[in-house]
Amino acid sequence: xSAPKKGDLSSTEKxxxxxxxxxxxxxxxxxxxxxxxxxxxxxxxxxxxxxxAAYKGKADMCKLLLQHGADVNCNEHEHGYTALMFAxxxxxxxxxxxxxxAGAETxxxxxxxxxxxxxxxxxxxxxxxxxxxxxxxxxxLDYYTKPQGLEKEPKLPPKLAGPLHKVIMSTSLNPVKLVxxxxxxxxxxxxxxxxxxxxxxxxxxxxxxxxxxxNEVLAMKMHFISCVLGKCASFLKExxxxxxxxxxxxxxxxxxxxxxVFQEKFVRECIRKFPYCNATLLQQLVRSIAPVEIGNDxxxxxxxxxxxxxxxxxxxxxxxxTCGEKGAEKRCSICKMVIYCDQTCQxxxxxxxxxxxKKLQEQREKQEAESAKxxxxxxxxENKAVQGxxxxxxxxxxxxxxxxxxxxxxxxxxxxxxxPITTADN
Ligand SMILES: [Zn+2]
Ligand SMILES: [Zn+2]
Numbered sequence: 506x507s508a509p510k511k512g513d514l515s516s517t518e519k520x521x522x523x524x525x526x527x528x529x530x531x532x533x534x535x536x537x538x539x540x541x542x543x544x545x546x547x548x549x550x551x552x553x554x555x556x557x558a559a560y561k562g563k564a565d566m567c568k569l570l571l572q573h574g575a576d577v578n579c580n581e582h583e584h585g586y587t588a589l590m591f592a593x594x595x596x597x598x599x600x601x602x603x604x605x606x607a608g609a610e611t612x613x614x615x616x617x618x619x620x621x622x623x624x625x626x627x628x629x630x631x632x633x634x635x636x637x638x639x640x641x642x643x644x645x646l647d648y649y650t651k652p653q654g655l656e657k658e659p660k661l662p663p664k665l666a667g668p669l670h671k672v673i674m675s676t677s678l679n680p681v682k683l684v685x686x687x688x689x690x691x692x693x694x695x696x697x698x699x700x701x702x703x704x705x706x707x708x709x710x711x712x713x714x715x716x717x718x719x720n721e722v723l724a725m726k727m728h729f730i731s732c733v734l735g736k737c738a739s740f741l742k743e744x745x746x747x748x749x750x751x752x753x754x755x756x757x758x759x760x761x762x763x764x765x766v767f768q769e770k771f772v773r774e775c776i777r778k779f780p781y782c783n784a785t786l787l788q789q790l791v792r793s794i795a796p797v798e799i800g801n802d803x804x805x806x807x808x809x810x811x812x813x814x815x816x817x818x819x820x821x822x823x824x825x826x827t828c829g830e831k832g833a834e835k836r837c838s839i840c841k842m843v844i845y846c847d848q849t850c851q852x853x854x855x856x857x858x859x860x861x862x863k864k865l866q867e868q869r870e871k872q873e874a875e876s877a878k879x880x881x882x883x884x885x886x887e888n889k890a891v892q893g894x895x896x897x898x899x900x901x902x903x904x905x906x907x908x909x910x911x912x913x914x915x916x917x918x919x920x921x922x923x924x925p926i927t928t929a930d931n
Contacts, residue, residue, distance in 0.1 A: 509543055509545050509546045509547045509553075509581075510547065511547045511548075511549060511550070511551050511581065511583075512547065512548060512549035513546075513547070514546055514547075514548065515541040515542065515546075516541075517536055517539050517541050517542050518541070518542050518543065518546045520536060521533060521536045521537070521542055521546075521554055522548060522554065522557060524536060525554055525557045525558050525561070525563065525566055526557070526561065528561075528563050528566065530565045530566055530569055533554075533566060533569055533570075534569055537569070537570075537573045544570060544573045544574050544575050544576075545574075545575060545576045545579055547581050550582065550583050551581040551582040551583050552582055552586075553575065553576070553579050553581075553588070554570055554575065555567060555570045555571070555575040555576070555577065555579070555588045556579070556582065556586070556587075556588045556591045557591075558570055559588045559589075559591040559592040559595060559597075559600050559604065560591035560592075560594060560595055561595065562595040562596070562597045562600060563600075564597065564599050564600050564603065567592075567600050567603055567604075568603065571603065571607050575588075577589070577604055577607040577608055577609045578608065578609060578610055578613070580613065582615075584615055584616045584617075585613075585614070585615040585616040586615050586624075587609065587610070587613055587615075587621065588604050588609065589601065589604040589605065589609035589610075589611070589613075589621040589637070590615060590621040590624050590625075592604045592621075592633065593621045593622065593624055593625030593630055593633040593634070593637065594624060594625065594628055594630065595630075595633075596625075596628075596630040596632070596633060597633070598632045598633055598635075598636045601625075601633045601636045601637060602636050602640070605636070605637065605640040605642070608642070608644075609621075611637055611640065612718075620718065621637055622634050622637040622638055622718075623718075625637065635722060635813075635814065638720050638722040638723055639722055639723060639726065639813060639814060641670075641673050641674065641709075641723065643666070643670050645709075646661070646666050646669065646670050646673070646705075647663075647666055649661040649666075649705045649708070650662070650663040650666050660701065660704060660705055660708070661701060661702065661705045662698070662701065664692055665692060665693060665698055665701065665702060668686075668690040668692055668693040669693065669702050669705070671686060671690075672686045672687065672693075672730060672734075673726075673727075673730060676814075676830065676831065677810075677824075677825075677828060677829040677830045677831070678726070678729065678806065678809060678810050678813060678814070678829070679806055679810075679828055679829025679830075680733050680736075680755055680768060680771060680772065680806070681752055681755050681756060681768075681827055681828050681829065681853075682828040682829055682830065683730065683733045684733065684736075684737060684748055684751055684752055684755065685752070685828065687699070687733075687734065687737050687748065688747060688748045688752075694737070694741065694747065694748060695741070696738050696741050696742055699734045699735070699737055699738040699741070700738060702731075702734050703731045703734045703735055703738070706727045706728070706730050706731035706734065707727070707728070707731050707780075709723075709724075709727045710723075710724045710725075710727040710728045710731065710780075711724075711780075713727065714781045714784065721784050721785060721786040721787075722786065722812070722813055724779075724781070724784070724786075725776075725779060725784075725786055725787070725790075725809075725812070725813060726813050728775070728778075728779050728780070729775050729776075729809065729813075732774075732775035732778065733775070736751060736771065737751065752853065753856065753857075754767045754768075755767060755768045755771070756768070756827065756853065756854055756856075756857055757856075757857045758857045758858070758860070758861060759800070760860070762800065762861060762864075763857065763858065763860065763861035763865070764799075764800045765857075766799060766800070768806070769799050769800075769804055769805055769806075770799070772804075772805040772806045772809060773794060773805045776790050776791070776794065776805065776809060777791070786812060789812065790808060790809065790812060793808045794808050806829065810829070823844070824844075825844065825845050825846045825850050826843040826844060826845060826850075826854055826858075827845055827846070827850035827851070827853050827854045828846065828850055830846050830850075832846075833845055833846045833850070835847060835848075835851065837851065837858065837862060839862050839863070839866050840861075840862045840863075840865035840866040840869060841866075841869060842865040842866075842868075842869055843858060843865075
């Protein structure tokens, strides 16, 4: 078939646009298999099926279209809108992410000179703005793997680009997670390699601050990663334990309540060392963190994470105590007060958690007993009231509520190593 022209649609293509609006993925999949359907066909306004699906916030449809080779950077729209711009306007962070992951350019502007991030901000879709600003393509990193100008060697050895990009795109900024990512790759876990990566991170940070459309979110993220890489390098210089010591320092909780003081102080120091002191984001972070006493909520990492990734509800109990990964749901079976991704994360934390686990268990049981007492008192009073009311009506007495408060599950047996984790109850 011929190259797509605006408004030049076969009848099946017209049908495809309707099916996208209706959200029928199965039917769309069938139509995309037809000979007279071009995945990048254009309607009368120059919109592709992907732009329609993104604008209408239909993630499954976007996925299907991308699988069929939809061009994420098609720029035929009458006002120069791209699929990423439509995704940003829709307010769907998953679709925005999908477009970026498929290679959407972030600095393309529409006919009035706005980028996708600026358009999303203009309509108040700040989560999408964060996703766009937080994204860093492999191509942008690969720039540093080629010698520039008079350089004989590139700033970043090409073999390091992959592992470094993995660190940059980590879904959790928790320093433990970042150190684990460094540790798992022998190419990266090496002083010289780390120093090179740090230098590149700082250069990207500087670029983000100095570019015309300043991206403080990405600048802060790059700076933070650079600090963590620096810490890794200094531990590797001094110790032979391949970063295990650093992970322990970051996880070690204080005697009284298990709060990881070293980690908190480290994260605060990283933020304070951000080299551009006029940055609004820096001032915002300092204002949120400085008044908080160490050990209280919010932690510095939760404030930083929220500012950078836009994740809200960071203090909710769905983040792994060890690595900060979202969606953790395995609970310590003794205290039931901490959660982990899996047994690996639990084992890593056990050396310090075991000192407070019993204490946390007692605290929880005390709290539970108290609230059970309260409930009992409450229901007894209710019964009495019912009794009183029925007595005064001179009817036969009401059967007293004999239902005992729910008993606690039996306490687990003494365990020498991490207690088995249970899946989150309720
Ligand atoms: Zn974890
Ligand atoms: Zn425990």
